[in-house]
Amino acid sequence: GAGVSQSPSNKVTEKGKDVELRCDPISGHTALYWYRQSLGQGLEFLIYFQGNSAPDKSGLPSDRFSAERTGGSVSTLTIQRTQQEDSAVYLCASSGLLGGRETQYFGPGTRLLVL
């Protein structure tokens, strides 16, 4: 497809279980970002990839959160031992040129509900 895709679109899990969220960026985009949008917190940065490396992980809220990117393309965000406060929409964006300037294109998000 032409845009950023994310899967699953919705995920309901029980507290304590692990979840994996997937992001397929736009082909050729080397930069990839994960953000989280939760009630009362707004949209906040989690992690940034340039190629397969993550030079900025400063937004990951705890060591239960990790992410990887392979082949400079698909990225997976993993949350271990989920907690109810992890419930949020997780958005992925990849970055490319628009009018000669870098801009971020967002996927539709994964809605995570931890019961």
Next chain:
Amino acid sequence: KQEVTQIPAALSVPEGENLVLNCSFTDSAIYNLQWFRQDPGKGLTSLLLIQSSQREQTSGRLNASLDKSSGRSTLYIAASQPGDSATYLCAVPTGTASKLTFGTGTRLQVTL
């Protein structure tokens, strides 16, 4: 630390009205500012991106202005339509990674 604030938090207007959404940021050392639209249950759609060298950017009925020195941006929507109902977010890039710092959002409802 960059902080981005938007007012009002929510706005309801009748169809046809012109309206202004406000965005303010604490660190004026930005190189661009972006306005996004978010529909319920959907991702973000980029509306306008203003470079720091520009004062305004227009797309259709939308006009965004940027005043770096005062740390403010406005999004002007002309002749509002019910289809404009959505949450509008402004965002500025932060740090060498250009990660975006988002505003708190304005939830707009345009009524018939």
